[in-house]
Amino acid sequence: MKMTAVISSWSLRLKAAKLLSVWRLLSKEAEMRLRQKDSGIYILDHEVEGVRKRVSLGTRDLVLARKKAQRILMGLDPEEDRLQPAAVEQKTKGVTVDQLFDHVYREHWKDVKSQATILSNLRILSSYIGKLQVTEVTDEVIRDVRKRLEDKGNQSGTVSRKLDSLYKALDFALDWDGGNNTGVPILQRVPRRPKIKKGRKRERVLSADEQALMFQKVAELQAANPSLKWGRIALLLRFLLHTGCRLSEALQVSLDDSAGALVTELGRTWVQFPRYTTKNDKPRRLPLTEDLAAALQDLVEVRRKEIALAKEHNVEHAVTLFDLRTSTAQDYWAKLRKELGPDWKDVCHHSLRHTCLTLLAKQIQIHKVSMWAGHSDVRITMQNYVHLQPEDLLSCVDALDATLR
Structure with missing residues (x-):
């Protein structure tokens, strides 16, 4: 009996030692494969059955990144221990938030625009509170979600949009019985929404010198990294600046008729966005500048060859x-902005839209600018995109000088 106990004890110690050794090896391996993006978020490069995978760890904290990387390399869920037991008490009865998300997505959100954004928001929220019962989502839990989003480095606007998704889902819970045919809603009251102080609007308009500097820096990065997509990024930035399109609109411009498509009419190249593909769901057509149309010709030819080759080999291809994916465009922009220096901290892709519409507003009637921008109301153009400078008022005083004598 005593011998058996000794053997069992040594066996347990040996297993524990092996587990500790494996954990240490995984810790070293995880650290070697960790890489930090320009945005500060850590990513992990690893292989699964011979296939290379790249996973965003969703944190700027090195200690937390290491722990998550270790769990991934061990084949475990990296998000499993994200929430503290005190803040989130997991229960098995009742309708969970994940079940609510699944219901709302299938019944209400499956066919709406911005699917990538919706699914991303639901995935992030699910990792926080997905296993909770809907009735357990209290004011305190909402505040905890908000804090965790802010701790990840999200700006106030991003935090607000993610909480919007949660509150919209909770609103649907007020009229849903959880599928049990009782007619009794699973939620009687939506938690109070925390106040989020909105950050200052980024209304930066690029001067001609700044525009030239931006494209010069992109050219330098392209020369230094010819294997990367800096050439395509340069064309994307030129497209945004010359059209005033939103990034999401530019990235859906297509070589077929499925979304935004390039067409030639009246001696011009146009980009046209069918109904329901724009922010206000209205169709829109814009003529391209001659410089932009000429710059895009080579890319159009290259992309047509890539698409034809993919079809020939039965490979799915955009x-x-x-x-480019939105995340890819944003990663390249983060690298470019870092190269340009701290003065560019408040410049984003949308700044190119601001610049384009502001330049048009100085020369073109505002209702035409509003139509170009795709706004449903000219007041939106006036309030958000027209940035006149003090010197622009000189024309007013010139008119008074000529009239009041």
Whole structure:
């Protein structure tokens, strides 16, 4: 009996030692494969059955990144221990937030625009409170979610949009019985929404010198990294500046008729966005400048060849002009902004839209600018995109000088 106990004890110690050794090896391996993006978020490069994978760890904290990387390399869920037991008490009865999200997505959100954004928001919220019962989502839990989003480095606008998704889902819970045919809603009251102080609007308008500097820096990065997509990024930035389109609109410009498509009419190249593909769901057509149309010709030819080759080999391939994901475009922009220096901290892709519409507003009637921008109301153009400088008032005083004598 005593011998058996000794053997069992040594066996447990040996297993524990092996587990500790494996954990240490995984810790070293995880650290070697960790990489920090320009945005500060850590990513992990690893292989699964011979296939290379790249996973965003969703944190700027190195200690937390290491722990998550270790769990991934061990085949565990990296998000499993994200919430503290005190803040989130997991229960098995009742309708969970995940079940609510699944219901709301299938019944209400499956066919709406911005699917990538919706699914991303739901995934993030699910990792926080997905296993909770809907009735357990209290004011305190909402505040905890908000704090965690802010701790990840999200700006106030991003935090607000993610909480919007949660509150919209909770509103649907006021009229849903959880599928049990009782007619009794699973939620009687939506938690109070925390106040989020909105950050200052980024209304930066690029001067001609700043525009030249931006494209010069992109050219330098392209020369230094010819294997990367800096050439395509340069064309994307030129497209945004010359059209005033939103980034989401530019990235859906297509070489077929599925979304935004390039067409030639009246001696001009146009980009046209069908109904329900724009922010206000209205169709829109814009003529391209001659410089932009000429700059895009080579890219159009390259993309047509890539698409034809993919079809020939039965490989699924995007038919969009730029063939870039939103996250990829944002990563390249973060690298470019870092190269340009701290003065560019408040410049984003949308700044190119601001610049384009502001330049038009100085020369073109405002209702035409509003139509170009795709706004449903000219007041939106006036309030958000027209940035006149003090020197622009000189024309007013010149008119008075000529009249009041």
